[in-house]
Amino acid sequence: MTYSEAEEILRKHNIKPSLLRYKLINYLSQHYTHPTIDTIYRELKPEIPTLSKTSIYNNLYLFVEKNLVQILKIDEKEIRFDYDTTPHIHFKCEKCGKIYDIHTNIEFHDIKQLDGFTVNQTILFMKGVCAKCNEKEKKN
Ligand SMILES: [Zn+2]
Numbered sequence: 001m002t003y004s005e006a007e008e009i010l011r012k013h014n015i016k017p018s019l020l021r022y023k024l025i026n027y028l029s030q031h032y033t034h035p036t037i038d039t040i041y042r043e044l045k046p047e048i049p050t051l052s053k054t055s056i057y058n059n060l061y062l063f064v065e066k067n068l069v070q071i072l073k074i075d076e077k078e079i080r081f082d083y084d085t086t087p088h089i090h091f092k093c094e095k096c097g098k099i100y101d102i103h104t105n106i107e108f109h110d111i112k113q114l115d116g117f118t119v120n121q122t123i124l125f126m127k128g129v130c131a132k133c134n135e136k137e138k139k140n
């Protein structure tokens with residue numbers, strides 16, 4: 001992503017562009033791995049020596065507030081960020097710790113019990129063992 005592309009995206013979401021904000025969305029748009037603040041800090045620190053975890057935290061929460069990024073709260077300690085804001089299911093593998101994006105065409109608003117409700121956000125979270133880990137288990 002170029003700086004001007006990022007600038008346009010930020011402006012569209014009513015966020016004032018800055019170099020750090022550019023670096024953050026550039027990183028997130030290239031890593032759909034649901035990184036934590038610690039991971040982003042480790043990855044960007046060599047490029048931005050003045051970087052602090054607080055500034056990453058503040059900017060990411062602003063992105064979430066402006067619907068540019070989705071937040072994933074797995075538990076109190078594990079907070080991750082996702083540049084894909086479309087409704088999708090997250091599956092966390094209890095063996096390898098990887099978080100998978102599961103895209104489905106299930107239309108949740110078709111659910112009968114939701115008649116008359118307004119849904120603003122859909123959070124779907126699954127836990128288990130991924131296909132790769134199950135495959136490994138079989139071989140052993
Ligand atoms: Zn796994």
Ligand SMILES: [Zn+2]
Pocket residue numbers: 034082084088090100101
């Ligand atoms: Zn995701």
